[in-house]
Amino acid sequence: MKYFALAGNPNCGKTTLFNSLTGSTAHVGNWPGVTVDKRDGVYKKCAEPISIVDLPGIYSLSPYTPEEVIARNYILDEKPDCVINIVDATNLERNLYLTTQILEMDVPVVIALNMMDVLDKAGDKLDEKELEKRLGVPVVKISALKEVGLADLMNKAYNECKKKREGTTVLSDSALAHLIGDVKIALKGNGVANPLFHAVKLVEGDEIEVGMHKDVVGMVDEFKKTFDDEVFGGDFEALVADGRYKYISKHFAPVLKKHSEGAQVITKSDKADKVLTHKIWGIPIFIVIMFFIFHFTFSENLFYLNGFTESQAWMPSLEDLGYNMDNFGVKLLACIYDGTLYSPGVVINNVWNNIIVGELFGLIQGAIGGSGAAPWVVGLINDGIIEGIGAVLSFLPPILVLFLFFSILEDSGYMARIAFILDRMFRKFGLSGRSFLPMIMGFGCSVPAMINTRTLADEKERTATIRVIPFFSCGAKLPILTAVSGAIVAYFGIGDAGIITFCMYLLGIVTAIVTVLLMRNTSLKGETPPFIMELPAYHAPQFKNLMAHLWDKTKHFVKKAFTIILLSTVLIWVLTHFSFDWRLLADEEINESILAGIAKLVQPLFTPLGFGSQLGKYGWVFAVAAVAGLIAKENVIATFSTLAACLVAAVNIDFGGLDIMAEEGVDAVQAMIIATGITPAALIAFIAFNMTTIPCFAAVGTAKAELQDKKRFNGTLIFWILSSYIVAAMVYTIGSWWWTLFIWLVVIAAVVAYIVLKNKGKLVFKFPVKKDGKKALTVQTCATCEGCEHEGECSSAKKEEENE
Amino acid sequence: MPLVMAPEGKSVRVIKILTDDKLKKHLESLGITVDSEVTVLSSSGGSVICLVKDGRLALDKNMAMKILVA
Numbered sequence A: 001m002k003y004f005a006l007a008g009n010p011n012c013g014k015t016t017l018f019n020s021l022t023g024s025t026a027h028v029g030n031w032p033g034v035t036v037d038k039r040d041g042v043y044k045k046c047a048e049p050i051s052i053v054d055l056p057g058i059y060s061l062s063p064y065t066p067e068e069v070i071a072r073n074y075i076l077d078e079k080p081d082c083v084i085n086i087v088d089a090t091n092l093e094r095n096l097y098l099t100t101q102i103l104e105m106d107v108p109v110v111i112a113l114n115m116m117d118v119l120d121k122a123g124d125k126l127d128e129k130e131l132e133k134r135l136g137v138p139v140v141k142i143s144a145l146k147e148v149g150l151a152d153l154m155n156k157a158y159n160e161c162k163k164k165r166e167g168t169t170v171l172s173d174s175a176l177a178h179l180i181g182d183v184k185i186a187l188k189g190n191g192v193a194n195p196l197f198h199a200v201k202l203v204e205g206d207e208i209e210v211g212m213h214k215d216v217v218g219m220v221d222e223f224k225k226t227f228d229d230e231v232f233g234g235d236f237e238a239l240v241a242d243g244r245y246k247y248i249s250k251h252f253a254p255v256l257k258k259h260s261e262g263a264q265v266i267t268k269s270d271k272a273d274k275v276l277t278h279k280i281w282g283i284p285i286f287i288v289i290m291f292f293i294f295h296f297t298f299s300e301n302l303f304y305l306n307g308f309t310e311s312q313a314w315m316p317s318l319e320d321l322g323y324n325m326d327n328f329g330v331k332l333l334a335c336i337y338d339g340t341l342y343s344p345g346v347v348i349n350n351v352w353n354n355i356i357v358g359e360l361f362g363l364i365q366g367a368i369g370g371s372g373a374a375p376w377v378v379g380l381i382n383d384g385i386i387e388g389i390g391a392v393l394s395f396l397p398p399i400l401v402l403f404l405f406f407s408i409l410e411d412s413g414y415m416a417r418i419a420f421i422l423d424r425m426f427r428k429f430g431l432s433g434r435s436f437l438p439m440i441m442g443f444g445c446s447v448p449a450m451i452n453t454r455t456l457a458d459e460k461e462r463t464a465t466i467r468v469i470p471f472f473s474c475g476a477k478l479p480i481l482t483a484v485s486g487a488i489v490a491y492f493g494i495g496d497a498g499i500i501t502f503c504m505y506l507l508g509i510v511t512a513i514v515t516v517l518l519m520r521n522t523s524l525k526g527e528t529p530p531f532i533m534e535l536p537a538y539h540a541p542q543f544k545n546l547m548a549h550l551w552d553k554t555k556h557f558v559k560k561a562f563t564i565i566l567l568s569t570v571l572i573w574v575l576t577h578f579s580f581d582w583r584l585l586a587d588e589e590i591n592e593s594i595l596a597g598i599a600k601l602v603q604p605l606f607t608p609l610g611f612g613s614q615l616g617k618y619g620w621v622f623a624v625a626a627v628a629g630l631i632a633k634e635n636v637i638a639t640f641s642t643l644a645a646c647l648v649a650a651v652n653i654d655f656g657g658l659d660i661m662a663e664e665g666v667d668a669v670q671a672m673i674i675a676t677g678i679t680p681a682a683l684i685a686f687i688a689f690n691m692t693t694i695p696c697f698a699a700v701g702t703a704k705a706e707l708q709d710k711k712r713f714n715g716t717l718i719f720w721i722l723s724s725y726i727v728a729a730m731v732y733t734i735g736s737w738w739w740t741l742f743i744w745l746v747v748i749a750a751v752v753a754y755i756v757l758k759n760k761g762k763l764v765f766k767f768p769v770k771k772d773g774k775k776a777l778t779v780q781t782c783a784t785c786e787g788c789e790h791e792g793e794c795s796s797a798k799k800e801e802e803n804e
Numbered sequence B: 001m002p003l004v005m006a007p008e009g010k011s012v013r014v015i016k017i018l019t020d021d022k023l024k025k026h027l028e029s030l031g032i033t034v035d036s037e038v039t040v041l042s043s044s045g046g047s048v049i050c051l052v053k054d055g056r057l058a059l060d061k062n063m064a065m066k067i068l069v070a
Helices: A014-022 A066-078 A089-102 A116-122 A128-135 A150-160 A177-189 A195-204 A207-212 A214-225 A236-255 A268-276 A282-298 A328-336 A344-369 A375-393 A396-412 A414-429 A433-441 A446-455 A459-471 A478-492 A497-521 A543-577 A587-592 A594-609 A613-618 A620-628 A634-650 A663-676 A680-692 A697-707 A710-736 A740-759 A795-803 B021-029 B061-065
Strands: A002-008 A039-043 A050-054 A082-088 A109-114 A139-141 A532-535 B011-017 B037-044 B047-052 B055-059 B067-069
Touching (some): A002 A014, A082 A089, A089 A236, A139 A150, A282 A344, A375 A478, A433 A459, A459 A710, A497 A680, A587 A613, A587 A634, A594 A620, A613 A620, A613 A663, A697 A710, B061 B067
Parallel strands (some): A002 A050, A002 A082
Antiparallel strands (some): B011 B037, B011 B067, B037 B047
């Protein structure tokens, strides 16, 4: 099998090409830095199967960010049979800068000129035969998106990979040519592979290279002493970069004939940017867009047509209009309009839950109930598995709709602009706008978001970002939000579910901001990293990409529902239906179960947060849900459904015909409210706790891998526990007793004052601590060491040893 | 003058880059080298979007202060 690597600048279309070649659905977006890890696939349409490796985008082979290191190391160490260098034809000169570096290696190279369709549209002409002649390697015009020229590209690459190629450089006319030649010979003598490439990097003074070839560095330093350039002085690195660009603009750039030669073209993208990145309007426009995204996903009152408050409502329900609610057509209509006009997200949700899942699961439950199986089997399947998984699956529509909107923002190129306009604000918290992109990915799932932090060059900024990513409430936390806030509205009649959900998202963001500020002023102090980002041209979102994103998300979600969540629900059902002496319990006996026994031990821990001991006999259910959520956040709602089914049987209260299965866990939560008497403040605290605490197993594992440093990882776990505990306690106490707000304010003021004073050096604490961490002993001499707790550690002990 | 103060829509030439080596190298690979041409397309509160070669780069104010142009 042959190995081909795809290399090129960020956002030049590598992953699009990769997907087209291998039939994969890897995530594609219109901003630089979507791909942060290498991935491989197989191309089968050549004489033999070819393994294709998609690499993160790089601007040069001298890496700046962690993900650039991955790309560089792959090309150098893994020695692919051919490098396919993708060049964005709409930004030819800058892209060829990387090409000139790749050509210095002894590896077969084929150039894929991508985005030719965009170039053709603009009326520009590119002579690829001429470019091929000047570069000395094959050049193929392609359009990765429209799948044009791919077969031609792969055939050429396959031909090339059988030939040997020796590195060539564009620096042979430069003042450094002699030095490069000498260093190359020296390296070759040492048996170094790719001598030309390493020679040039060594002359540039590349950190990694200088460390690798210490014996040859002297040569460069010697030369440097005798050399002086009028513009660059002894800065070889700048001299080399300048040499490359000069050569490119002289020899390569002329192959491109622009339609509008000379004149500065202000494109449509630039015009859009004037508005969307405006100094004053940029942020308000962004907020309005975000509001509409949430409105279209969650609102049960589209555009507020039905008035802003309950009393203004004027739309009649279908029942009022005299429709027969049992008719299937009317049921369908009710998904779109029933006393209020639903937003698209809610319509999809209604169709899914009322028509597809509701009916289907009802049928299955009916069939199993009537099958005559043992009662515990029926209970396990109907109340345990189907209730739990059904509750989780019912959330698929809002997650997908929200994700679709984010994908549109991402694919259009607007995301990169938001990073830019938010940079000024982020700077005040000690982060660059670049960290916004992984954060917003966190709304989808924390795992890829944490991996994406590799685009951040600064280690401390990266750590801080990884820590706050879970606060950007992911798709799996959405069910907790909607179910609990739905129950608050339905049972207590307070507020509006959409607004509560939105506010909880906001709470997460505020927590992120506050904790970032805190970290950047205490444990992760450092200069705010610079913001340098390429802004891609806007383009209409690609239907194919959007669908691929949604399909990926659905697959991931369904897979999780039927693996880890299925297992957890079975475990929880078993634990709630067996007592410690392994006796099968009926639903009513839930309080004697193993789970209840364990949970009651943990329950007091949650008392300050409002869902602990004060909830009485059945209050432990919330503790169980919160702990189950540490495995996967979907578990919270699955646990609710399973436990609510038991509670209804156990508590002798009228539940007023609540349908535990229906409406996404809202009724399940209501049953729990009735059984435990939990207050709205405690419910909000419960959401807040789940949002800001240790995320799921998968995210914890990712954080561990990405942080690498074990101490940092442990710090992160403690950070999550502390922040969730404090935030939830704050929500609960202020929500229950408003005057505690002042106590919190005093505490916050004290902490802020302490940090500010300490950072200014006004507060100095002297602990009697030695450098090795042991407490310094003030006792200098004693009569004897015997019986002393510091025996053998103090100075007199050492004296004794010396005397002996 | 620093890039922050460069007039919008007019091509200017980079004369000096006042950052550390690592950052300078990154800027170079993005196309901002001494002697190269840069056009500021728009600026908002000190942050700038500029045209470098055929690409658009966004830079924060601090960064734009450290690139001297004429």
